[in-house]
Structure formats: structure tokens, C-alpha cells
């Protein structure tokens with residue numbers, strides 16, 4: 001546990017709807033080491049945000065954790081009361097959302113909002129304002145003095161996301177969860193934010209859970225990667241192995257589709273078929289219908305996530321079968 005900041009074990013999250021129970025996150029397991037950037041990647045709807053909200057215990061009705069553990073350092077987050085979670089949220093685990101307007105309050109000034117958390121953490125007003133100024137400078141906000149007095153609607157989208165990053169970083173959380181932090185921004189501004197996050201990463205020494213569908217961001221930031229498909233993690237490896245030695249047929253197809261992904265804004269048009277309906281129980285591998293090397297066993301048995309090489313985990317029966325590899 002020492003080197004691990006977060007250990008997610010067999011986490012399942014269900015949405016109980018009128019039309020049945022949707023298992024959005026299905027026995028997901030992964031670890032994040034201290035100081036590491038772990039990227040969770042996968043197509044839209046595969047359960048990335050739900051996983052993040054589960055960790056933060058911010059799931060909205062009808063979403064609920066139906067099983068598993070979330071160990072943050074030596075604390076189990078599943079089952080903590082809302083009161084206990086308020087001590088962890090923001091101070092120990094910070095989260096940056098896709099749209100900063102969801103978390104910035106329109107009626108308070110930037111300065112107030114960035115220093116508010118610090119005051120909650122016990123800092124006096126002067127110290128909090130000084131640290132807020134310093135962090136806003138760190139995220140490259142110019143003319144900080146007048147920006148402190150601005151309101152969220154008075155600044156650009158890129159600047160709002162910087163403010164959001166400052167708001168999270170100034171409390172120096174041990175873990176930062178960034179859910180598609182640049183998806184809503186222009187491409188040039190995206191690159192700036194990623195560069196900034198990489199710079200700040202060493203200064204603040206945060207561990208980061210980076211959620212994205214963009215392999216460009218994975219290449220620029222991640223140390224290790226977890227690939228999600230229909231609520232399952234299908235492959236975990238260091239970033240080099242994901243790009244050069246992908247083992248799961250889904251990851252391989254994602255890699256083949258890469259030029260298309262960057263051009264078509266994440267639409268994976270080269271993978272035929274559709275993601276299965278998660279409100280119906282699925283017995284075998286959820287990727288079976290789209291898999292080019294699907295075997296009979298794949299329709300019967302869910303493949304477990306197994307280590308195939310040191311630090312490289314894959315959930316695929318083909319990894320077990322001789323010659324069953326996707327070319």
C-alpha cells in the first residue's frame with residue numbers, strides 16, 4: 001500500500017432506472033502510485049466519469065456503488081459518511097470537471113472562490129488571498145490583482161479552466177482527478193492546459209487520475225494507462241506498452257484507429273458494431289460482438305484481468321490461447 005495513493009478494487013456502480021439496472025462500472029480494479037499520472041481512456045459512455053464520481057462519492061441518484069472498495073491511502077472511502085467525505089473532497093482529493101462553469105459559482109469573484117477552500121482548511125483570510133494570488137500566477141493568469149475581482153462569466157473558457165486548476169491545486173491535494181479537463185476547449189488552448197498540468201505536476205507532486213478519450217493527451221501526460229470498455233477495464237499497462245505492445249483486441253483497434261481519432265474528434269469509426277446495452281446482463285466478454293478474434297468461450301465466460309507480463313494486465317481469453325492474438 002505504501003507506494004499507492006489509491007487502490008480501486010472490484011468497484012461496481014449501478015443506475016437503477018425504470019428500464020432496469022444499468023451497470024455502468026463493472027468490477028473495476030486499478031491502482032494509482034504516488035506522483036503518477038494514471039490515464040483512464042475509452043469511448044464515450046464506457047463509465048469513466050461514473051468511476052471518478054464514485055471515487056469522489058459524488059454520484060447522483062439513481063447512481064450508487066453496489067460493490068467493491070476504494071482505498072485512499074489507508075482509508076476505505078466506500079461507506080464513509082457525507083460529513084467524513086467533505087474532509088476528503090477538495091482538501092485531499094481534488095477534481096477538475098470538463099466544464100469549469102459546473103464548479104465555479106457565478107455569483108462569487110475568482111479571488112473569493114480560490115481562497116474559500118483555503119479558509120475552510122484553517123488559513124486566515126490574508127494568507128489565503130496571498131496563496132490564491134500565487135497559485136493564479138502559477139497557472140499563468142495575467143494581471144492577477146484585477147482577475148481576483150472578476151466573475152467567472154467575465155473570463156474566457158481557457159482561463160476559467162486555469163482558475164479551476166488553481167482552485168484545486170492551491171489546497172495541494174494528494175490526488176487530483178481531471179475528467180476530460182480540455183475537451184470543451186479549443187485545440188490550441190487544450191495544448192496549453194496540458195503543458196501547464198505537466199509543469200505543475202512536478203511542482204505540486206500530485207498524483208493524477210486523468211480521464212480522457214484522447215490518446216494525444218495520454219501520450220503527453222500519462223505514466224500508466226487503463227483502457228475501459230462498457231464498464232470494464234480491459235487492459236492496464238505503462239504508456240509505452242499501450243502504444244507499442246497493446247494486447248487486448250479493443251486496445252489494438254483503438255491504436256489502429258488513432259489517426260482517425262485525432263481527425264474525427266474521438267469518434268472511432270474504424271471499429272464496427274456498437275457498445276452493448278448495459279441494462280441487460282451480459283455473460284461473456286462485453287467486446288465479443290465487435291471482436292475480430294472472438295472465440296466460443298468469449299460468449300460464455302467473462303475474461304478476468306490477468307497479468308500477462310510484469311505490470312501489464314489484460315482481460316482477454318485470446319491471451320490464454322496459443323496463436324489467438326490479433327494481428
Ligand SMILES: Nc1ncnc2c1ncn2[C@@H]1O[C@H](COP(=O)(O)OP(=O)(O)O)[C@@H](O)[C@H]1O
Pocket residue numbers: 015017022024042043044045046047048049050051061062063278
Ligand atoms: N443518470 C443516469 N441514469 C442511467 N444511466 C446512466 C446515468 N448516468 C450514466 N449512466 C450510464 O453510465 C454509462 C457511463 O457513463 P459515463 O460514466 O458518463 O461515461 P464516460 O464518462 O466514459 O463517457 C452510460 O453509458 C450510461 O449508460
Ligand SMILES: [Mg+2]
Pocket residue numbers: 048049050179180
Ligand atoms: Mg465522461
